[in-house]
Amino acid sequence: MFDFIKDNLILNDPMLLGANISILLSVIGIVFILTYFKKWKWLWTEWLTSVDHKKIGIMYIIAAVIMLFRGGVDALLMRAQLTVPNNEFLTSQHYNEIFTTHGTIMIIFMAMPFVIGLMNVVVPLQIGARDVAFPYLNALSFWSFFFGAILFNISFVFGGSPDAGWTNYAPLAIEGSPGPGINYYLLGLQISGIGTLLTGINFIVTIIKMRAPGMTLMRMPMFTWTALITNFIIVFAFPVLTVTLALMTFDRLFGTHFFTLADGGMPMLWANLFWIWGHPEVYIVILPAFGIFSEIFATFARKTLFGYKSMVISIVTISFLSFLVWVHHFFTMGGTAAVNSVFSITTMAIAVPTGIKIFNWLLTLYKGRIEYTVPMLWSVGFIPTFLIGGVTGVMLGMAAADFQYHNSYFLVAHFHYTLICGTVFACFAGFVFWYPKMFGHKLNERLGKWTFWFFMIGFNVCFLPQFLLGFDGMPRRIYTYGPEDGWTGLNVVSTIGGIGMGIAFMILVYNVYYSFRYAKRETSGDAWGAGRTLEWATTTSVAPFYNFAVTPEVKGLDAFMIMKQEREAGKEEKPEYKPIHMPSNAGTPFVMSVFFFVAGFGLVFKLWWIAILGGIGVLACMALRSLRSHKEDEGYYVSVEEIINTEQKKEA
Amino acid sequence: MAHDENISPNTPLEYQSGIGRLNIFGFWIFLGAEVILFSTIFATYFSIYTSTIGGHAAHGGHAGGVPMPGELFEIGNTLVMTIVLLISSFTCGLAIHEMRKRNTKSMIAWLVITLLFGLGFLYLEITEFMHLVHEGAALGTNAYWSSFYFLTGTHGLHVSLGIGWMILIILQIFKRGLTPDTAKKVFIASLYWHFLDFVWIFVYTGVYLIGMV
Numbered sequence: 001m002f003d004f005i006k007d008n009l010i011l012n013d014p015m016l017l018g019a020n021i022s023i024l025l026s027v028i029g030i031v032f033i034l035t036y037f038k039k040w041k042w043l044w045t046e047w048l049t050s051v052d053h054k055k056i057g058i059m060y061i062i063a064a065v066i067m068l069f070r071g072g073v074d075a076l077l078m079r080a081q082l083t084v085p086n087n088e089f090l091t092s093q094h095y096n097e098i099f100t101t102h103g104t105i106m107i108i109f110m111a112m113p114f115v116i117g118l119m120n121v122v123v124p125l126q127i128g129a130r131d132v133a134f135p136y137l138n139a140l141s142f143w144s145f146f147f148g149a150i151l152f153n154i155s156f157v158f159g160g161s162p163d164a165g166w167t168n169y170a171p172l173a174i175e176g177s178p179g180p181g182i183n184y185y186l187l188g189l190q191i192s193g194i195g196t197l198l199t200g201i202n203f204i205v206t207i208i209k210m211r212a213p214g215m216t217l218m219r220m221p222m223f224t225w226t227a228l229i230t231n232f233i234i235v236f237a238f239p240v241l242t243v244t245l246a247l248m249t250f251d252r253l254f255g256t257h258f259f260t261l262a263d264g265g266m267p268m269l270w271a272n273l274f275w276i277w278g279h280p281e282v283y284i285v286i287l288p289a290f291g292i293f294s295e296i297f298a299t300f301a302r303k304t305l306f307g308y309k310s311m312v313i314s315i316v317t318i319s320f321l322s323f324l325v326w327v328h329h330f331f332t333m334g335g336t337a338a339v340n341s342v343f344s345i346t347t348m349a350i351a352v353p354t355g356i357k358i359f360n361w362l363l364t365l366y367k368g369r370i371e372y373t374v375p376m377l378w379s380v381g382f383i384p385t386f387l388i389g390g391v392t393g394v395m396l397g398m399a400a401a402d403f404q405y406h407n408s409y410f411l412v413a414h415f416h417y418t419l420i421c422g423t424v425f426a427c428f429a430g431f432v433f434w435y436p437k438m439f440g441h442k443l444n445e446r447l448g449k450w451t452f453w454f455f456m457i458g459f460n461v462c463f464l465p466q467f468l469l470g471f472d473g474m475p476r477r478i479y480t481y482g483p484e485d486g487w488t489g490l491n492v493v494s495t496i497g498g499i500g501m502g503i504a505f506m507i508l509v510y511n512v513y514y515s516f517r518y519a520k521r522e523t524s525g526d527a528w529g530a531g532r533t534l535e536w537a538t539t540t541s542v543a544p545f546y547n548f549a550v551t552p553e554v555k556g557l558d559a560f561m562i563m564k565q566e567r568e569a570g571k572e573e574k575p576e577y578k579p580i581h582m583p584s585n586a587g588t589p590f591v592m593s594v595f596f597f598v599a600g601f602g603l604v605f606k607l608w609w610i611a612i613l614g615g616i617g618v619l620a621c622m623a624l625r626s627l628r629s630h631k632e633d634e635g636y637y638v639s640v641e642e643i644i645n646t647e648q649k650k651e652a
Numbered sequence: 653m654a655h656d657e658n659i660s661p662n663t664p665l666e667y668q669s670g671i672g673r674l675n676i677f678g679f680w681i682f683l684g685a686e687v688i689l690f691s692t693i694f695a696t697y698f699s700i701y702t703s704t705i706g707g708h709a710a711h712g713g714h715a716g717g718v719p720m721p722g723e724l725f726e727i728g729n730t731l732v733m734t735i736v737l738l739i740s741s742f743t744c745g746l747a748i749h750e751m752r753k754r755n756t757k758s759m760i761a762w763l764v765i766t767l768l769f770g771l772g773f774l775y776l777e778i779t780e781f782m783h784l785v786h787e788g789a790a791l792g793t794n795a796y797w798s799s800f801y802f803l804t805g806t807h808g809l810h811v812s813l814g815i816g817w818m819i820l821i822i823l824q825i826f827k828r829g830l831t832p833d834t835a836k837k838v839f840i841a842s843l844y845w846h847f848l849d850f851v852w853i854f855v856y857t858g859v860y861l862i863g864m865v
Contacts, residue, residue: 134675202678255791256795256798626837
């Protein structure tokens with residue numbers, strides 16, 4: 001056992017040794033603080049066993065921000081390595097590991113959890129529900145994502161990171177990578193993927209079945225619409241990932257031949273299966289972003305969203321097309337002209353519904369009384385920059401032209417322009433926008449603007465030069481280059497931009513601390529004073545754990561706007577409180593996910609007894625859950641007295 | 653939970669609680685995900701279908717080569733497996749029929765019979781696997797046999813989980829009787845069981861019948 005730890009703990013590299021020590025110190029620090037302030041029980045009852053969708057959402061967001069930090073550090077290390085020619089800051093192996101973990105973490109463990117976190121916080125509130133349909137399952141979703149992420153992340157200090165790119169192409173990932181790194185990738189994604197699939201099922205049922213009376217499908221807020229469609233994509237796409245990862249896990253652990261070079265394996269099969277999941281995945285993170293921007297534009301332009309119906313139709317169209325484009329990821333790998341043409345056309349067709357959305361946003365702004373708050377800045381900044389990403393996407397979508405652009409920095413610049421301007425901008429915008437709903441105060445506007453400008457300028461300085469580097473022939477995933485290539489100047493510029501984004505992130509983190517200390521506490525549920533949808537209709541700033549004292553009645557699109565108008569006209573009725581039924585906390589989702597982690601760890605190192613132990617633990621948790629009756633699990637009732645007390649707090 | 657009011661007494665037991673209706677609806681969506689899961693495995697199987705590297709082209713004899721699927725599949729054995737599983741789906745349907753009539757005892761009886769057929773299916777599948785491995789066609793033999801075991805194995809694993817799950821539910825009915833809560837569990841398990849039967853039909857035709865041609 002001691003030998004096993006000694007063999008796998010990476011201590012030879014000074015950078016990784018530093019990482020090991022800082023992880024150890026942070027763990028000791030956290031344990032010390034929790035013990036010193038006697039917070040263990042609080043942590044367990046308030047957070048680890050919570051089934052409250054708002055708390056689960058907050059935990060998702062915290063985890064995503066930590067992953068943003070990790071992925072960002074990876075990015076800055078890459079930029080540091082590429083700034084000057086013939087750099088020896090990183091070894092080639094280390095560089096391979098870093099671009100692999102950067103991509104995987106940013107997509108799987110940062111972007112997706114961030115939007116799912118916002119969905120968790122906002123969607124039940126927007127549809128006037130008390131919670132999601134399956135609160136227990138929701139907790140399981142979060143914890144399996146969390147422990148999947150931890151399993152993936154410990155790879156860099158224990159055993160070695162995956163090094164075959166985030167797309168993990170075979171046969172490189174099978175025959176070219178003997179260490180445990182790829183196993184970490186396969187099992188970390190598999191475990192967190194279970195959580196994502198459960199989220200998909202949970203939110204579809206929630207949105208279809210739990211809407212407040214009067215909220216027809218065509219009265220749903222746009223963010224809820226995008227959440228619904230996104231979760232349909234999840235349910236259709238994630239089983240493909242599950243199978244794909246399992247197939248390669250079998251190849252690596254049990255000697256099967258799905259993707260190997262020998263004995264009939266088909267490496268190309270991996271590319272197809274991976275992108276049948278992978279391309280819809282792009283829309284899993286981008287569609288909710290469109291929803292967030294829609295809410296913010298309507299709120300701060302003080303107008304109803306323009307073209308609501310066409311917005312709905314366009315997201316449905318995009319979700320459908322997202323499944324029909326996967327081959328554009330390997331136009332150059334020997335498909336026939338006919339195949340390439342079909343996928344070229346479907347790819348470029350996506351620009352049409354996306355264009356419709358952009359015009360709708362612009363027309364929402366037209367003649368609006370625009371207020372440039374921080375969320376609005378992110379949203380307005382999104383339009384032109386995302387347009388660059390979209391247009392370059394159409395350039396890449398032309399199969400013939402793609403032979404020139406593929407695997408160059410042009411591609412790198414393109415997908416950063418779509419994913420950062422789309423998803424990351426939206427995450428920041430939504431985070432700031434809904435912050436008062438989660439924590440009861442706003443983030444500081446001035447610091448928020450600093451974050452925005454540092455990030456916006458840094459981002460463009462970083463990635464615009466990469467289009468040019470692509471035209472100059474600089475290939476992606478390159479570890480270093482020579483001075484004669486002539487790529488130095490643009491790379492220096494790009495690195496400066498990267499530093500700008502790093503500074504923006506630090507300002508954001510400082511802003512959270514600063515606002516926690518000094519920001520004015522919000523008293524009303526409608527913190528921005530311009531809320532249009534039901535999440536702003538709660539009586540207290542942070543929604544009470546039961547959300548709404550009385551289930552709201554929806555009379556049209558922008559339900560809260562209508563309620564406010566009625567209130568002004570004096571038509572509001574006095575609320576009549578009834579006891580509210582709420583689900584009880586549950587510890588099994590946490591425990592079960594720990595067992596998932598144990599099983600995954602055992603499989604990574606082929607320590608079968610640990611894997612079996614974890615597997616038995618998972619099955620035991622499932623059996624225990626199945627044996628519970630509805631009666632034992634029926635939760636509890638909140639008394640009318642307690643509701644009145646909570647509701648009147650804001651008036652005091 | 654949500655919208656529990658105005659339930660007609662004619663509503664089937666499993667639909668009488670709000671959480672029951674939510675669970676059944678959610679399970680249908682889960683089955684949608686399962687359809688995608690098996691579709692992906694079938695797609696993989698058919699992509700690798702001709703990758704019988706090392707298999708001998710000519711029938712008969714095993715000198716040096718790897719056996720081809722056509723040589724090893726036996727129509728009789730797999731037909732028995734299919735019939736056993738189809739009957740178990742029928743008995744499972746009878747169990748739900750008895751549940752609707754609130755005959756708890758005969759419902760349990762039919763569930764137990766379903767389980768026995770399920771176990772019989774598993775027994776036949778395991779003996780078949782052992783036979784195949786004995787003849788030189790194992791998980792790592794070549795891409796074809798890898799995908800064969802992955803497909804049939806995933807189905808078999810689902811059947812095993814279904815059996816364990818149903819035993820747990822029968823125990824609960826002994827303890828708590830037939831309530832909207834337990835009825836919902838039986839109903840969902842029956843949906844799962846029929847789904848496994850549905851998948852097997854594709855396995856039987858797609859793998860065994862085509863493999864024997």
